[in-house]
Amino acid sequence: MSSSPPPAAPATAPQAAVESPEVARQGTQKLLKYLVIAVPYLWLLAFFLAPFLIVLKISLVEVRVAMPPYSELITFVEDGWIAFHGSLENYLWLWDDPLYINSYLSSLKIAATSTVLTLLVGYPIAYGMARAPRRWRFALLMLVILPFWTSFLIRVYAWIGILKKEGLLNLALTHLGLISEPLTILNTDIAVYIGIVYSYLPFMVLPLYANLEKMDLSLLEAAADLGCRPIKAFWVVTVPLSMTGIVAGCFLVFIPAVGEFVIPDLLGGSETLMIGKTLWTEFFNNRDWPVSSAVAVILLLVLIIPIVLFQRQQQRSAEAEA
Amino acid sequence: MSGAGTASNQARSGSSAARQRWAPWEDPNEKPHVRIVGVTKRFGDFVAVDNVSLDIYKREFFSLLGPSGCGKTTLLRMLAGFETPSEGQILLEGEDMSGVPPYERPVNMMFQSYALFPHMSVEKNIAFGLKQDRVPKAEIDRRVAEVIEMVQLGQFAKRKPHQLSGGQKQRVALARSLVKKPKMLLLDEPLGALDKNLRTQTQFELMNIQEETGITFVIVTHDQEEAMTVSSRIAVMDHGRIVQVSTPGELYEAPLTRYVADFIGEVNILEGRGAQREGDHLVLQCPDAGCAIQTGPYAEDGGDESLWIALRPEKVRISKEPPADSSRNCMTGEVWDIGYLGNLSTYHVKLDSGKMITATQANMARLIERPITWEDRVYLTWAPDAAVVLRD
Numbered sequence: 001m002s003s004s005p006p007p008a009a010p011a012t013a014p015q016a017a018v019e020s021p022e023v024a025r026q027g028t029q030k031l032l033k034y035l036v037i038a039v040p041y042l043w044l045l046a047f048f049l050a051p052f053l054i055v056l057k058i059s060l061v062e063v064r065v066a067m068p069p070y071s072e073l074i075t076f077v078e079d080g081w082i083a084f085h086g087s088l089e090n091y092l093w094l095w096d097d098p099l100y101i102n103s104y105l106s107s108l109k110i111a112a113t114s115t116v117l118t119l120l121v122g123y124p125i126a127y128g129m130a131r132a133p134r135r136w137r138f139a140l141l142m143l144v145i146l147p148f149w150t151s152f153l154i155r156v157y158a159w160i161g162i163l164k165k166e167g168l169l170n171l172a173l174t175h176l177g178l179i180s181e182p183l184t185i186l187n188t189d190i191a192v193y194i195g196i197v198y199s200y201l202p203f204m205v206l207p208l209y210a211n212l213e214k215m216d217l218s219l220l221e222a223a224a225d226l227g228c229r230p231i232k233a234f235w236v237v238t239v240p241l242s243m244t245g246i247v248a249g250c251f252l253v254f255i256p257a258v259g260e261f262v263i264p265d266l267l268g269g270s271e272t273l274m275i276g277k278t279l280w281t282e283f284f285n286n287r288d289w290p291v292s293s294a295v296a297v298i299l300l301l302v303l304i305i306p307i308v309l310f311q312r313q314q315q316r317s318a319e320a321e322a
Numbered sequence: 323m324s325g326a327g328t329a330s331n332q333a334r335s336g337s338s339a340a341r342q343r344w345a346p347w348e349d350p351n352e353k354p355h356v357r358i359v360g361v362t363k364r365f366g367d368f369v370a371v372d373n374v375s376l377d378i379y380k381r382e383f384f385s386l387l388g389p390s391g392c393g394k395t396t397l398l399r400m401l402a403g404f405e406t407p408s409e410g411q412i413l414l415e416g417e418d419m420s421g422v423p424p425y426e427r428p429v430n431m432m433f434q435s436y437a438l439f440p441h442m443s444v445e446k447n448i449a450f451g452l453k454q455d456r457v458p459k460a461e462i463d464r465r466v467a468e469v470i471e472m473v474q475l476g477q478f479a480k481r482k483p484h485q486l487s488g489g490q491k492q493r494v495a496l497a498r499s500l501v502k503k504p505k506m507l508l509l510d511e512p513l514g515a516l517d518k519n520l521r522t523q524t525q526f527e528l529m530n531i532q533e534e535t536g537i538t539f540v541i542v543t544h545d546q547e548e549a550m551t552v553s554s555r556i557a558v559m560d561h562g563r564i565v566q567v568s569t570p571g572e573l574y575e576a577p578l579t580r581y582v583a584d585f586i587g588e589v590n591i592l593e594g595r596g597a598q599r600e601g602d603h604l605v606l607q608c609p610d611a612g613c614a615i616q617t618g619p620y621a622e623d624g625g626d627e628s629l630w631i632a633l634r635p636e637k638v639r640i641s642k643e644p645p646a647d648s649s650r651n652c653m654t655g656e657v658w659d660i661g662y663l664g665n666l667s668t669y670h671v672k673l674d675s676g677k678m679i680t681a682t683q684a685n686m687a688r689l690i691e692r693p694i695t696w697e698d699r700v701y702l703t704w705a706p707d708a709a710v711v712l713r714d
């Protein structure tokens with residue numbers, strides 16, 4: 001960036017005067033560089049770190065019937081002394097009531113199951129796209145991205161119309177004579193799985209497609225040449241080589257799915273337990289901000305492990321490519 | 323270029339004499355190992371391989387030689403089963419191969435890009451083919467160890483392909499295609515990525531391995547020197563067609579066409595007219611050369627059209643003294659340029675007609691004692707058999 005040579009130490013005053021605009025220019029350049037780097041950091045600071053600290057603060061105090069509905073963490077007493085009123089009571093509460101632990105476990109289970117399902121649906125799609133004639137690939141890619149042009153909420157709502165008792169799916173199946181009684185799908189875990197798989201499919205397909213598309217096809221020829229049938233070659237060559245894509249896709253689906261709220265709320269039943277829903281109930285129905293903040297902090301801690309693993313894997317695959 | 327070419331040609335003349343006696347293609351009772359019958363391959367309108375017919379015999383080291391894009395890889399891929407011929411047939415040991423997928427052909431290929439599995443160690447790469455055949459584990463280990471030994475990769479057995487140099491990768495690819503003991507091994511420019519020294523060394527290793535294993539090798543190359551060094555026979559290709567199939571010696575000594583003569587080694591090409599028969603020979607008038615040329619044995623009559631004559635530089639004698647009969651097989655000119663190659667010198671002589679002729683001479687005496695220098699008037703002569711008549 002700053003390719004101009006460093007200015008020589010000014011020997012005489014007039015020379016220094018000549019060089020000063022150069023020095024000034026370098027200074028501005030440096031400042032610009034820091035500004036550019038600072039933008040994402042400031043963004044994270046304002047919209048991630050600051051809200052997190054607020055949530056953390058609320059999670060340490062007690063609930064109050066007031067506005068805001070929680071007690072102060074730090075109060076000023078006389079003589080410039082400050083008093084600290086925080087406690088870990090809310091966290092202990094989460095541990096005591098099995099509802100929370102069950103919600104976390106159930107969320108992890110639902111997220112893991114739907115990640116596997118998304119992989120099973122997404123892999124063939126990505127594979128088909130990557131092996132399609134080159135002139136079709138862009139169109140296929142657009143088809144995968146296209147749903148993003150409609151609001152996520154509306155798309156999940158649309159599934160209610162499809163899955164409900166007198167919905168499109170049941171209508172179609174009864175007309176085809178496949179079922180006599182309408183199926184109960186809406187408001188069950190199955191509907192949640194369908195919703196998550198549908199909504200997060202692009203996050204699985206895109207990294208897989210990027211990976212499969214750049215695979216060297218002569219490796220499959222080499223496998224065939226050495227006596228390996230195409231189906232086996234898929235398992236021993238294609239799948240291991242697309243592992244980075246599989247891992248990336250799985251993390252991209254799993255991480256947001258754990259905290260998912262809209263899908264279980266709209267499509268799931270009353271017994272569908274997910275931490276996002278529990279948190280919402282705690283916050284809006286019980287109006288217990290401190291406990292719901294503690295729920296959120298724990299959720300973040302739970303997700304930090306897969307997030308860090310994902311970061312590591314991304315870094316490693318980036319290094320492998322370089 | 324020509325210096326190195328002729329040197330390797332001379333070097334192999336000893337062994338090729340021994341090999342010449344083994345010539346199954348001359349024996350009408352011998353059954354070809356592979357028969358390629360009228361094979362054509364089209365990509366859309368483009369004809370990549372054009373009506374090729376070839377017989378390759380067991381234990382041959384057969385080369386497909388030709389410039390880039392002439393269809394060598396395509397022909398090889400049809401042998402391996404990756405492409406299906408648009409027309410024609412490929413028979414392996416008398417059996418029609420059409421419809422037989424690559425994984426069922428007793429043929430292995432060494433890919434131009436090696437195509438090593440990046441997620442497997444050297445050992446695993448080599449064992450891959452044997453595993454597909456459900457060979458018992460103990461035997462896999464034994465055979466893998468054997469080929470690893472053969473290609474001298476012992477210390478790299480546990481490494482992944484990206485931890486190997488180009489030459490080592492090439493050895494792994496070779497080992498991987500050899501370990502299954504195929505009936506035929508197809509090699510697509512196996513030495514393309516190697517530097518000259520390693521290349522020459524590996525050529526001889528390949529020949530040894532071929533002799534040890536007795537596998538039929540079909541190798542693609544666009545390096546004529548490489549083809550000359552390793553092959554029992556060479557097929558020269560041009561635009562999807564086979565122009566000539568011969569032993570290296572024959573290809574060099576008796577090229578059929580100007581294309582072949584030009585492609586293999588260095589050559590002077592002269593145009594002659596008014597062919598007169600003289601026993602086995604023809605006598606042509608050659609205005610470029612400024613003399614009549616008596617050619618080597620040639621069966622057909624020339625007729626009135628012009629004929630082309632090939633004259634290898636190393637067969638041209640260069641001298642300051644005129645020969646006894648300078649009206650025939652003798653060109654005169656002025657030394658234009660001299661290239662010193664250590665063992666050889668190349669003289670570029672400008673004839674009176676303006677045509678440039680190249681002659682090479684072994685450097686018997688030391689450089690400073692060389693009798694011929696720039697701008698000397700010289701006489702170029704040759705034995706009649708050295709002038710080869712070309713078809714076009």
Ligand SMILES: Nc1ncnc2c1ncn2[C@@H]1O[C@H](COP(=O)(O)OP(=O)(O)OP(=O)(O)O)[C@@H](O)[C@H]1O
Nearest residue numbers: 365368370388389390391392393394395396397544
């Ligand atoms: N799949 C394909 N589709 C269309 N054209 C092709 C295809 N494969 C090869 N060709 C064409 O066929 C011709 C022969 O290709 P081939 O790869 O056999 O050449 P080659 O002799 O091996 O050349 P090189 O020495 O550069 O490897 C080329 O002109 C190439 O463009």
Ligand SMILES: [Mg+2]
Nearest residue numbers: 394395434510
């Ligand atoms: Mg090729």
